Amino acid sequence: MLLKRNDLREALKNKLSPNELLLMPRSFDIIGSRQKAIAIIEIPDPLKPHEKIIAKALMQIHKNITSVLRKHSKRNGIYRLRQYELIFGDDDTEILHKEYNCYFKLDPQKVYFSSREGTDRLKIAAQVMPGEVILVMFSGIGPLPILIAKKQPNVKRIYAIELNPIAHHYCLENVRINKLAEKIVPIQGDVREVCPKLDLKFDRILMPLPKGAHEFLDVAIKCARNEGIIHFYHWALESDLYSEAEESVLKIATKLGRTIDIQSMVRVLPFAPRKWKVRLDVKIH
Numbered sequence: 001m002l003l004k005r006n007d008l009r010e011a012l013k014n015k016l017s018p019n020e021l022l023l024m025p026r027s028f029d030i031i032g033s034r035q036k037a038i039a040i041i042e043i044p045d046p047l048k049p050h051e052k053i054i055a056k057a058l059m060q061i062h063k064n065i066t067s068v069l070r071k072h073s074k075r076n077g078i079y080r081l082r083q084y085e086l087i088f089g090d091d092d093t094e095i096l097h098k099e100y101n102c103y104f105k106l107d108p109q110k111v112y113f114s115s116r117e118g119t120d121r122l123k124i125a126a127q128v129m130p131g132e133v134i135l136v137m138f139s140g141i142g143p144l145p146i147l148i149a150k151k152q153p154n155v156k157r158i159y160a161i162e163l164n165p166i167a168h169h170y171c172l173e174n175v176r177i178n179k180l181a182e183k184i185v186p187i188q189g190d191v192r193e194v195c196p197k198l199d200l201k202f203d204r205i206l207m208p209l210p211k212g213a214h215e216f217l218d219v220a221i222k223c224a225r226n227e228g229i230i231h232f233y234h235w236a237l238e239s240d241l242y243s244e245a246e247e248s249v250l251k252i253a254t255k256l257g258r259t260i261d262i263q264s265m266v267r268v269l270p271f272a273p274r275k276w277k278v279r280l281d282v283k284i285h
C-alpha cells in the first residue's frame, strides 16, 4: 500500500515548517497486515532531525504500523538487500503481507520484496495457461510462483530457485501458508548450478533480476522448450528502453542456435530518475 504525501503533510502541518513539508517524499511503502505493518520511508537529510516526529505521525494515521524503517542505502549485493534504520517502533520486522489473496511472510531487512511490483506479477500470472511447467529464477520469498499458482490453479508445476537461504526459508513457509505444496517446488541454490540439474524443458521462464539477469540468459534459453516464453527483466535508460535487452537476448539465443520472437516490451517501474525496470516477453524457437 502506498500512503500519499498529503495525508502525512496534513498530520505534520503544525510540527514542520512549510519548507520542510515540501521536502517530504511523494509516497511511502506500507507492507503487512491489519494487525502488524511496517512503513518504509525515505527521509531526506534536512528532515532527519524530525524523523521520529514523522514516524509517530505515520503510526497515528495507520494504527497497524508497528515499526517505521528509513531507507539507508540503495539495494546492493547479490541478495539485492537494502540497509534500513529503525527510526521508531518494534525491532521485530517480520510481517505477513497480503496481495491479491496471497499471503507473504517476510522480513524486509533480510530479504528482497517490493509491494510495488504486485501489478506486474498479476500481468504475468494472467498469461499462464493450464498445464504449464514454469521456472521462476531468482524467486525470493516466492511472490511470483505463489500468485501464478493461485491465479492459474491448473498450472502443472512451478520450480522456484533462490540463492538467499533466508528468502528460500520464507518461500517454503509461504508455499505452506498458501497451501500450494503440490504445485510449487522451492529450491535453494544458484540458478546456474540448479537449472541444468533439473534436466527439464519449461513452457515459461521468469528472470526477475533486472541487475544481472542477462548473465543467466544462456541458462534460461537452454531450459526453454521450443516456443517457450522467457520473461526477461533489465534496467534501462528512458532514452532507449529496450535495445540493450533485445540485443542481449538475440545474441545469446543466436549463439545457442535458437531464434526469438519478441511478444511484448513493457515498462515495469521507474527505479531512478529517467531509468526504468523493463520486461521483455520473448518466445524462443
Ligand SMILES: C[S@@+](CC[C@H](N)C(=O)[O-])C[C@H]1O[C@@H](n2cnc3c(N)ncnc32)[C@H](O)[C@@H]1O
Pocket: 078, 079, 080, 112, 113, 114, 117, 137, 138, 139, 140, 141, 142, 143, 144, 161, 162, 163, 164, 167, 189, 190, 191, 192, 208, 209, 210
Ligand atoms: C530482485 S530480487 C527478486 C525476488 C523475487 N522474485 C521477488 O519478486 O520478490 C532477485 C533475487 O535473486 C536472488 N539471486 C541473485 N542471484 C541469484 C542466483 N545466481 N541464483 C538464484 N538466486 C539469485 C537474490 O537473492 C534475490 O532474492
